[in-house]
Amino acid sequence: MANLLWLQGGACSGNTMSFLNAEEPSACDLVTDFGINVLWHPSLGLELGENLQKMLKALTAGTLALDIFVFEGTVVNAPNGTGEWNRFAGRPMRDWVRDLCKVANFVVAVGDCATWGGIPATAPNPSESEGLQFLKRGHGGFLGKDFKSKAGLPVINIPGCPAHPDWITQIVVAVATGRGGDLTLDEFQRPKTFFTSFTQTGCTRNMHFAYKVSATEFGQRKGCLFYDLGCRGPMTHSPCNRILWNRQSSKTRAGMPCMGCTEPEFPFFDLAPGTVFKTQTVMGVPKDMPSGVDKTGYIKLTAAAKAASPRWAEEDIFVV
Amino acid sequence: MANETNDENVAGQIRSLLAGGLKTEVFPRADDQDSVAEILGRLREAGGDISAGLVIAGFTLQPVEHGGIEQACETCMYYLVHRRFCELPELAVPVEPQWSCRLWRI
Numbered sequence: 001m002a003n004l005l006w007l008q009g010g011a012c013s014g015n016t017m018s019f020l021n022a023e024e025p026s027a028c029d030l031v032t033d034f035g036i037n038v039l040w041h042p043s044l045g046l047e048l049g050e051n052l053q054k055m056l057k058a059l060t061a062g063t064l065a066l067d068i069f070v071f072e073g074t075v076v077n078a079p080n081g082t083g084e085w086n087r088f089a090g091r092p093m094r095d096w097v098r099d100l101c102k103v104a105n106f107v108v109a110v111g112d113c114a115t116w117g118g119i120p121a122t123a124p125n126p127s128e129s130e131g132l133q134f135l136k137r138g139h140g141g142f143l144g145k146d147f148k149s150k151a152g153l154p155v156i157n158i159p160g161c162p163a164h165p166d167w168i169t170q171i172v173v174a175v176a177t178g179r180g181g182d183l184t185l186d187e188f189q190r191p192k193t194f195f196t197s198f199t200q201t202g203c204t205r206n207m208h209f210a211y212k213v214s215a216t217e218f219g220q221r222k223g224c225l226f227y228d229l230g231c232r233g234p235m236t237h238s239p240c241n242r243i244l245w246n247r248q249s250s251k252t253r254a255g256m257p258c259m260g261c262t263e264p265e266f267p268f269f270d271l272a273p274g275t276v277f278k279t280q281t282v283m284g285v286p287k288d289m290p291s292g293v294d295k296t297g298y299i300k301l302t303a304a305a306k307a308a309s310p311r312w313a314e315e316d317i318f319v320v
Numbered sequence: 321m322a323n324e325t326n327d328e329n330v331a332g333q334i335r336s337l338l339a340g341g342l343k344t345e346v347f348p349r350a351d352d353q354d355s356v357a358e359i360l361g362r363l364r365e366a367g368g369d370i371s372a373g374l375v376i377a378g379f380t381l382q383p384v385e386h387g388g389i390e391q392a393c394e395t396c397m398y399y400l401v402h403r404r405f406c407e408l409p410e411l412a413v414p415v416e417p418q419w420s421c422r423l424w425r426i
Contacts, residue, residue, distance in 0.1 A: 214397045216409055227397040227425070274353050283351050283387040284425040302426050303395045311402040 002067040002176035004030075005059065005100065006041040009086055009093050010120045010129050011073025014162040015111035016043050022165035023247065025173060036068075036176050053089045060099040068175055069104035069149075071097060074113040074120045074129035075142040085127060094142065097132070101143055105151045106175045107132065108158060110168055115157040115188075116141070116264040123270050133157070133189065137264040151180055157189040161261035166243055167194050188264060190237070198291065199258045200233040202241030203250075209234070211309035212302050218277075219255035222316045226290070230277045232260030232268070234290030327405065327414035330370070334413065337371060338381050346378040349386050349422040359423060363410035373411060378422035391424035393417055398425070 008016070020027055020043065030036040039055065040047060047055055058064035075094050076086035083092030101107050109132045112118030116136050120129040131141045133155040139145040148154055156175070158167050171191055174183060184192045200206065208215070208224040215223030225231035233241075236258055240250045251258055257277055260266050269275035280287040289298055338344070350356040359376060366372040383392035393399045394417035398408040406415045408423060 212397065213400075214407070216398070216407055274357050278353065279425075280353055281356070281425050283349065283389065284391060285389070286426075299389065299395075299426060302397075306395060306399070306401060309401050314400045314402055 001035050001037050003037050003039050003065050004068040004070065004172065004176070005039045005066055005104075006070040006072065007088070007093070007096065007100075008042050009071065009073035009097070009114070010076045010127055011111070011113055013042070013072075015072045015114075015160075015168070016041070018160075018162035018165045019110070019168050020165075021246075022169040024166050025169050027169065030169060030172060030176070034173050034176055036172065039064075039066075056089055056096060056100075060096075060103060062103055066100060066104045068106045068108060068172060069100050070108045070110055070172070071114045071132060072110045074117055074127065075132065076120075077128035077130065077142075078126065079128075081128065097142065101132075101147065101149065104149050106153060106156065106180055107143075107149045108156045108171060108175070109133070110158050111163050112159050112161045112261060112266055115155075115159040115190075116266075118161060119267055122267060131157075134264060153180060153183070154185070154189050156183065156185065156191065158194075159188075159190060159262040159264075159266075160238070161259075161266065164240070164243060164245065167191075167239075186237070190262070194239050194243075195237040195262060197237070197239060197242065198234060199236045199238045199240045199250075199252070199260075199262075200290075201239070203233055203252050204241075205252055208313060210305060211313040212306045213309060213313045215255070221255065221318045222314075225252055225255075225257040226279065227286075228279050229257045230259075230275075230279045231257035232263075232288070233258040235288055236260040236263055238262040327403070331404070331414040331416065333370065334374060334379070334415075335381070337374060338379060342371065342374060344375045344378045344380065346380055346384060346422060349378075349384075349391070349424075356423065360410050370413065373413070377411060380420045381416075381418070382420065383418055384420045384422075384424075389426075391420050391422075393419045393421070393424075395426055396424045398423075 059066045077083055078085045083094035086093045109115045114132055116131040116134040117129050120127050133141040133143050135141050186192050205224045213223050214227035215225050226234055244250055350359055362376045383390045393415045398406050400407055406413050
């Protein structure tokens with residue numbers, strides 16, 4: 001039996017909604033099949049008021065074991081580093097977070113806000129938000145870059161806005177069943193099993209990417225969304241086109257550009273007007289290239305691919 | 321077929337206008353997102369007026385070299401190779417591979 005506690009900081013509850021929709025395994029499977037004891041969760045917990053405080057104190061005192069601490073949302077430090085804007089169970093949430101992270105075997109940050117600050121930490125960041133161990137790309141965050149949980153791992157980051165439900169439950173199960181040591185993390189402490197390939201991997205528009213045919217409107221089934229509509233699929237690490245959403249679709253499959261929400265810089269360009277859903281260019285060349293591609297190579301490849309493109313690439317080949 | 325004939329007619333009309341000395345705004349090129357947005361806004365205001373569209377978009381009958389890159393329609397992201405057509409919604413006109421405009425993007 002592994003005790004799991006889930007708390008929310010500066011959050012919209014999007015990751016909770018995502019988690020509750022998990023299918024493989026489901027939130028119920030965590031309890032019935034994998035022996036996870038959900039001590040408390042903002043949408044599922046029964047304890048209120050003093051009872052909840054008692055439980056949290058027992059956890060921080062070490063009289064109740066905390067195997068997995070899941071945190072959703074940013075650590076709110078405002079005003080002036082006090083955290084008073086986000087109070088919970090009688091004290092600033094940031095104080096609970098610091099104390100709980102000291103006693104937890106594993107700490108899991110779920111969603112962009114908990115991992116690197118996400119939208120709340122976008123300039124000017126009025127809530128003085130930060131992620132547990134990152135602030136955007138900067139290593140450190142609330143807990144500091146040297147933090148390790150009792151099991152010896154840094155915070156396990158499962159980013160996304162929201163994170164896919166199955167990424168959450170599969171990592172929680174891995175940790176709860178003693179396979180936490182098998183997890184390999186990338187430089188941003190994301191499990192490599194999910195965040196090594198790109199959103200573009202498995203995208204149904206890859207043919208159009210290859211032949212440089214652009215989609216020019218949302219929802220168009222023909223064309224690649226990277227060239228004009230700001231899709232970040234070629235430079236975003238996520239399995240969104242391998243582990244599908246609702247088991248059947250993804251943003252790009254539905255004709256909407258990937259916004260790069262599993263990367264630390266999300267939301268990109270600080271949401272400046274004209275930067276969302278529009279590929280940013282410098283003298284006609286994309287500002288952000290597909291990962292690993294340089295400008296010269298990109299221009300040469302594009303010219304050659306366009307010249308070689310077949311007629312069907314310009315037509316809508318999806319007849320249903 | 322009707323589409324192709326119409327495309328040919330419009331392409332011929334564009335060729336005549338440009339060869340006849342229509343002064344278009346070749347420079348400044350749309351080097352950043354602000355200038356792209358500004359030009360697109362003017363194109364929307366111009367509606368379907370081909371002549372106004374050519375002027376605003378800075379059409380030429382030859383490629384324009386800018387920043388060391390030859391900006392020809394044939395390498396532009398909006399160009400449909402087989403239909404010889406510019407698919408940018410604000411333009412949507414038949415074009416030739418060697419033509420150019422300042423909204424070029426790759």
